[in-house]
Amino acid sequence: xxxxxxxRVNASPEEFLHDLKPGEHGCVFFFTKDEMQxxxxxxxxxxxxxxxxxxxxxxTESIDDVxxxxxxxGINTRQHEEESGDGSLIILKGEEIYKNPxxxxxxxxxxATKSISDMFTSKGKKGVRVAADLSAYFISHGLVExxxxxxxxxxxxxxxxxSILCAYDSGSSKTWDTDLLKFYDQIDSExxxxxxxxxxxxxxxKQKSVIxxx
Numbered sequence: 174x175x176x177x178x179x180x181r182v183n184a185s186p187e188e189f190l191h192d193l194k195p196g197e198h199g200c201v202f203f204f205t206k207d208e209m210q211x212x213x214x215x216x217x218x219x220x221x222x223x224x225x226x227x228x229x230x231x232x233t234e235s236i237d238d239v240x241x242x243x244x245x246x247g248i249n250t251r252q253h254e255e256e257s258g259d260g261s262l263i264i265l266k267g268e269e270i271y272k273n274p275x276x277x278x279x280x281x282x283x284x285a286t287k288s289i290s291d292m293f294t295s296k297g298k299k300g301v302r303v304a305a306d307l308s309a310y311f312i313s314h315g316l317v318e319x320x321x322x323x324x325x326x327x328x329x330x331x332x333x334x335x336s337i338l339c340a341y342d343s344g345s346s347k348t349w350d351t352d353l354l355k356f357y358d359q360i361d362s363e364x365x366x367x368x369x370x371x372x373x374x375x376x377x378x379k380q381k382s383v384i385x386x387x
Contacts, residue, residue, distance in 0.1 A: 226293030300334025
């Protein structure tokens with residue numbers, strides 16, 4: 174897809190995610206775990222601070238490790254998690270929703286997103302923000318087609334009061350010190366099928382970023 178079909182956003186990732194409207198399904202491409210978490214947790218924290226529910230789906234870390242990382246990024250998990258707080262934050266292992274990664278349960282995937290959305294709106298929340306690192310597991314295990322199905326079944330735009338932010342490991346650091354738009358051109362051409370499943374994409378590298386709507 175030519176660059177003209179991508180519209181660059183003149184904002185920092187934090188500003189863009191803070192003001193993100195419901196119904197958006199985006200992704201972030203990163204090089205390091207710290208970069209991924211910085212973007213993911215900015216998305217989660219700004220949601221929690223503005224009366225949104227938040228769900229974090231992980232396939233690569235334990236729930237306790239995610240919780241500790243969130244705390245380091247200024248998210249008060251004790252305040253927000255269900256067991257001891259206001260129930261605004263849920264941290265789940267991805268298999269609780271997709272079940273078998275080799276043959277993902279698409280119906281459960283769809284039904285779970287609606288149930289989660291309904292649950293939070295019933296609590297008086299504006300909706301729910303969902304952050305996920307699930308692609309790292311699927312792609313690293315060669316389950317590209319399975320992950321592709323899960324991405325596309327959600328659609329670029331969601332009819333639910335929900336926003337989703339997926340994460341993709343860019344894999345190579347060889348373009349770190351070049352113009353980030355050159356980095357974008359390279360990554361975009363190599364990962365077009367995944368980018369096109371989303372309504373926006375954030376490319377981040379060494380505290381530089383490019384945000385494009387699709």
